[in-house]
Amino acid sequence: MNEQLKKITEEALSRIASCGTQAELNEVRVAYLGKKGEITQLMKGMKDLAPEERPAFGQMVNDLRTKVESAIDEAAAAIKRKDREKRFKEEEIDVTLPAKKMHIGHGHPCQRALDELERIFTGMGYEVVEGPEIEYQEYNFTKLNIPEGHPARDEQDTFYITDQILLRSQTSPVQARTMEKGKLPIRMISPGRVFRSDSIDATHSPSFHQVEGLAVDKHITMTDLKGTLTEFAKELFGPDTRTRFRPHHFNFTEPSAEMDVSCFKCHGKGCRFCKGEGWIEILGCGMVHPNVLEMCGIDSREYTGFAFGVGLERIALLKYEIDDMRLLYENDQRFLDQF
Amino acid sequence: MNTPLSWIKDYVPGLSCTPQEYSDRMTLSGTKVESYEELSKNLEKIVVGKVLSVEKHPDADKLTICQVDVGDHTVQIVTGAPNIHVGDSGMMVPVVLSGGKVAGGHDDGPRPEDGIRIKAGKLRGVESDGMMCSIEELGSDRNAYRDAPESGIYIFGEEMINEYDLKPGDDAIKALGMDDVVFDYEITSNRVDCYSVIGIAREAAATFDQKFVMPNIKSSGNSEDAHDYIKVRVEDPDLCPRYIARVVKNIRFAPSPEWLQKRLRNSGIRPINNLVDITNFVMEEFGQPMHAYDYDDLAGHEIVVKCAKDGDSFVTLDGQERKLDGRTLMINDAEKPVGIAGIMGGQNSMITDHVHTVLFEAANFNGVNIRRSAQKIGMRTDASSIFEKGLDPENALLAINRACELVEELQCGEVVGGMVDVYVGAEPQKRIAFEPERINALLGLDVSVEEMKKTFSKLELGFDESTNEVLVPSFRRDLECTADLAEEVLRFYGYDKIEDTLPVGESTNGRYPFKLLVDQAVREVAEFSGFSHAFTYAFESPKAFDKLLIPADSELRKAIVISNPLGEDFSIMRTQTLNAMMTALSLNYNRRNKDVMLYDMANIYLAKELPLKELPDEREQLTLGAYGQYADFYVMKGVVEEIFERLGLRDKIHYDKDCDRPYLHPGRKADVVYDGKVFGFLGEVHPDVSESYGFKEGVRVYVAVLDMPMLTELASFDRIYENIIKYPANIRDISMLVPKELPVGKLEDVIEEKGGHILDEYHLFDIYEGEQVAEGHKSVAYNLSFRAKDRTLTNEEVDAVMEKIIAGLRELGAELRS
Structure with a gap:
């Protein structure tokens, strides 16, 4: 009996070992463990044994079955592993073949710069406001303390439609429009297209974009202006950026200033990028002129404010090191693809 | 404004600083120095020489040999200058000694950055030690030195020799007035007084805390009247x-x-x-x-x-x-x-x-x-x-x-x-009330009254103690109010010395208006769909209308005209955006860029009446334009639909092919109709139009334009979740033969109408014409999915609806294929 079991065991294990596929293995499984399989038959044959022999025999057959079962499972796992390996080998691809891209489009550098400006200022509590591009001279000039006949009207070579209506030469009229609404305090920025009669060259365009900023409240000071714009410069050009304020003149602010930032290429040491100065002029700003506040119906003894205007193209040119403004309006796909 | 520093120093005798210091401090006190030029740049070891004799060079016709007294010794210089002749003597000339430097060559060409070093050497075998200089070599020109010869060595004139008592060995740079620094200022328009040496000198004196000395003008005139x-x-x-x-x-x-x-x-x-x-x-x-x-x-x-x-x-x-x-x-x-x-x-x-x-x-x-x-x-x-x-x-x-x-x-x-x-008589004395606390409040500083008064006094502003008023001298046309005085205080306190603070007080919310949120969403869809953002001009040439085949009587031609344009090409405000888009695409095409897809979001300007009495309607337009392998009519249509969907506009969009769009291919155009209104259009650009923008015959260009204000009006980002239906769908395919010219849109109208509320979705999965399809027909196949929210549909229910759909389709002339 024992001999027979031993033989079956050896036979079974050897057949299992010789199996190369799951199908062959299945045959073996059926041959031993199936309804008519050898081991099943042994179990069935137990009834012919003397009752006292049955437990021992049962135990032995069970052991045999367990052994064969686990040998089959192991073999099955090994074959699966082998099959997988074979498949992986066959299915190997060339990962260096070209990607299947969705060919997503690209943003314009000016829009990218604007998005960043808007992110910075909305984060500081500024609302984004828009105004008309074709504007009354009254808003573009008069309400900004530039009365008729004032030479400052010539400084911004303005395109006129009629005596009274023009292409706005700055985004500042949105200041007046916002203040006139009378809702205080004000913290707003106003991006938009402006126009000046400049011929197209590497640094000029007859149409470009500005972002105007305005804060009006009680107790707004020049130091607030400086702090706000320094914060903005650090956000835009990096935390090491320093700012320099120089006196300047704008009719609608007093005191007025221009802000330079330390050159972000040479960090202020002076290089070709900043023409050796270490500083790059970025924007004009100042405290809202009391005449402007009053013309817009705000009591200049109670309220003060600051305003600033940034050229968007200038920021884009600096930030992305674009050397010719014309590129911004050509819309060459190879240019746009870089943003 | 260009002014030499020597002139400023005449009126500010105590001024002593390097040019860079001067530039920096003047800029920070409000007189912006754009640049400065040291006239003696690259001029080294240049002295007055006296020509003692001029002899012929033995081996060169055009050269002469000069003995020149340069003060402590005599040098031999060989020159080819045409104004130095054999036998001449006694002329006084600028001489660069060997080892010295001049600024440029003898013609008026560009000058080397570091000048030209002059060394002793031989010219045609004859020793030459130094060089006599032309005015150009000294970095100037005949405009400045009117007595300089057109070609040749600069010879000091009698007046100059007498006026400066010139002797050999003297500093020639000084004699020529080149020991000076010229500053170029940017003067702001409010400071008309600073368009003068006197005005700048006043500012310089105040900046450097020096005394300003006004030129003492002597009275003049004979005894007549x-x-x-x-x-x-x-x-x-x-x-x-x-x-x-x-x-x-x-x-x-x-x-x-x-x-x-x-x-x-x-x-x-x-x-x-x-x-x-x-x-x-x-x-x-x-x-x-x-x-x-x-x-x-x-x-x-x-x-x-x-x-x-x-x-x-x-x-x-x-x-x-x-x-x-x-x-x-x-x-x-x-x-x-x-x-x-x-x-x-x-x-x-x-x-x-x-x-x-x-x-x-x-x-x-x-x-x-x-x-x-x-x-x-x-x-x-x-x-x-x-x-x-x-x-x-x-x-x-x-x-x-x-x-x-x-x-x-x-x-x-x-x-x-x-x-x-x-x-008419002197203007009355201008007075500004002195309110130091308001000045400090505006600046955010704490400048003492004394310091403010000190600043005023160095700017020659007077002070009336009895009325506490600042008295403005007549040359300061710009000072009117307290804010102006605050700027004067700040200029001399130092813009660079004030600290950084942030506004305190009532907090405000940073936010975008809804319009800009819609713009952002639309830009995202356009970019994700492959289109890149283009920036175009708002003004253009009236010729654009002809190029776009826009009829003479079209409303679009009623454009706003700029009265002082930069030229005809920029003379009208655009009433359509196609010209700008076609121009951008055409530039890409000419540069051989393949597969170009652009979008533009910018205004058109529609006058309510012309000439303009009130502001026009500025309407933002989304304009998509494309050519190349990714572009076709249905791509444009796809982007349009994605945009509507992104903006929460989920009703069916209709496409009206009978639209009046002369710039589009007559068989490939449609107005985009939503909620019964035309929101824009799309199509293939008319070949005559693309031709006039330089596209070759056969290159297909596609455009789509949507009116943003109309989209914004209906757009919503609010969404309400609907349960995902857990009951299974009953799916049917339907295949039919229809007349070729019948738009599938008509079939879909029937499918939607007859399908009713249990029709969950449908899609066209095959369309074919050609072999095996009867002449004048096309084969169309749809996949229809029926589903109810609350139960599993029975086949009978679906069969009934399918029958209605099929009946409807037959009415349109469809032959159902089994």
Whole structure:
């Protein structure tokens, strides 16, 4: 009996070992463990044994079955592993073949710069406001303390439609429009297209974009202006950026200033990028002129404010090191693809 | 404004600083230095030499050998200069000693950054030790040094030798006035006083805490009285608050002395002769334009200041005939106009070489009127650009007296005593209440009253202790209110010294208006769909309409016209965006860029009436344009639908192919209709149009335009979740043969209508025409999915609906295929 079991065991294990596929293995499984399989038959044959022999025999057959079962499972796992390996080998691809891209489009550098400006200022509590591009001279000039006949009207070579209506030469009229609404305090920025009669060259365009900023409240000071714009410069050009304020003149602010930032290429040491100065002029700003506040119906003894205007193209040119403004309006796909 | 530092130092004798310090501090106190140039840059070891002898070079016809006394020794220099001749001697010339440097070559070409080092050497075998210099080699030109030869060595003139007592070995750079630094300032328009050496000197004195010394103008004139020579009548004192006339007789033209030439030269002005130089000098020094008339040309020896008549014309001294209007102020004699006030004199009273007696005019004109007239006439001159800023009437008196003093000093003529001064009278003293706490509140500083007063006093602002008012001198036209005083305080406190704070007080929400949120969403869809953001111009040429085949009577042609455009190409405000898009695509096409896809989000400008009385309707348009392998009609349609979906507009979009879009391919165009309204259009660009933008026949260009205000009005980002239906769908396929010209949209209308509420979704999965399909027909197949929210649909229910759909389709002429 024992001999027979031993033989079956050896036979079974050897057949299992010789199996190369799951199908062959299945045959073996059926041959031993199936309804008519050898081991099943042994179990069935137990009834012919003397009752006292049955437990021992049962135990032995069970052991045999367990052994064969686990040998089959192991073999099955090994074959699966082998099959997988074979498949992986066959299915190997060339990962260096070209990607299947969705060919997503690209943003314009000016829009990218604007998005960043808007992110910075909305984060500081500024609302984004828009105004008309074709504007009354009254808003573009008069309400900004530039009365008729004032030479400052010539400084911004303005395109006129009629005596009274023009292409706005700055985004500042949105200041007046916002203040006139009378809702205080004000913290707003106003991006938009402006126009000046400049011929197209590497640094000029007859149409470009500005972002105007305005804060009006009680107790707004020049130091607030400086702090706000320094914060903005650090956000835009990096935390090491320093700012320099120089006196300047704008009719609608007093005191007025221009802000330079330390050159972000040479960090202020002076290089070709900043023409050796270490500083790059970025924007004009100042405290809202009391005449402007009053013309817009705000009591200049109670309220003060600051305003600033940034050229968007200038920021884009600096930030992305674009050397010719014309590129911004050509819309060459190879240019746009870089943003 | 270009001004040499030496001139500033004449009035601020205590000023001592490097050019860089000067530049930095002036910039920070408000007089912005754009750049400065050290005239002696790259000029080293250059001395006055005296040519002792000139001999012929033995081996070269064009060369001479000179022995030159350079002070402590004599050097031998070989030169090829055409103005040095064999046998010459005694000339005094600038000599660069060997080891020294000059700024450039002998012609007027570009100069090397680091100059040119001069070494001793041999020229055709003859030792040459150093070099005699031309004016160009010294970094200047004949405009500045009028006595320099057209070609050859600069030879010091008699006057210069005498004036500076030049000896061999002296510093030639100093003698030539090149030991100077010229600063270029950006003067802001409010500081008309700083368009002058005096004004800048005042600022420099205040900046460096030095004393400002006004030039002491000596009285001039003989014992005669100008009133006996000239009568002046001002008919329009509002436009001419002050007119001063002085007379100079026995004019003797001569070159100006070297000191004056040097001043002008270093200010970038070419010296001409004593009379012209004097007016230019005074213009620089006091910022007061003056004019000189030939007294003998003035009929009646009379000046009448009055406006021209509409339609008058006048020949200015540049020989141009100018059209005038009734508001142009003119200077007349007893009979005729002799000059346009503050803009330009007339040819008929111009100073010529034969002048005997000159009338000097120093006047004050109304700036607004001068600006208006200059614009009207189309002639902006140096004088008008100063006058239009509004000058100090007191300045005219200083300037004319300074000029007459110089006339006497230069012996340019005999000044007649006295002057005719027609003046409305000095302006009242301007006063500004001194409110130091408001100044500090505005600045966010705590500057003491003493410090503020100190600043005012160094700016020559007076103070009235009794009324606590700041008294503004007449030359400070810009100071009006407390904010102006605050700026003066801040300028000298230091813009760079104030700290950074952030506004305190009521907090505000940073936010975007809804329109911009819609814009952002649309930009995202466009970019994710493959389109890149283009920026285009808002103005364009009226020719665009023809290129786009827009009919002559189209509303689109009612464009707003710019009255002073940059040229025809930029002369109208666009009423459509296709031209800009086609222009951008065409640029890409010409540069051989493949597969270009662009979008533009910008306004069109629609006038309510023309000429414009009120602001036009500015409507933002989304414009998509594409050519190349990714572009076709249905791609454009896809983006349009994605945009509607992104904006929460989920109803069915209709496409109207019978739209009037002359710029589109007649068989490939559609209006985009939503909620019964036309939101825009899309299609393939008409081949005639793409051809006129330079596209080759057969290149297909696609565009789509959507009106953003209409989208924004309906857009919503609010979403309400609907349960995902857990009951299974009953799916049916339907295949049919339909007439070729029947749009599938009609089939879909039937499918939707008859499918009713249990029709969950459907999609076209096959469309085919050609072989195996009957002539004039196409085969179309749909996949329909039916589903109910609350139960599993029975086949019978779906069958019933399918029958209705099929019946409907048959009515359209569809033959169902099994």
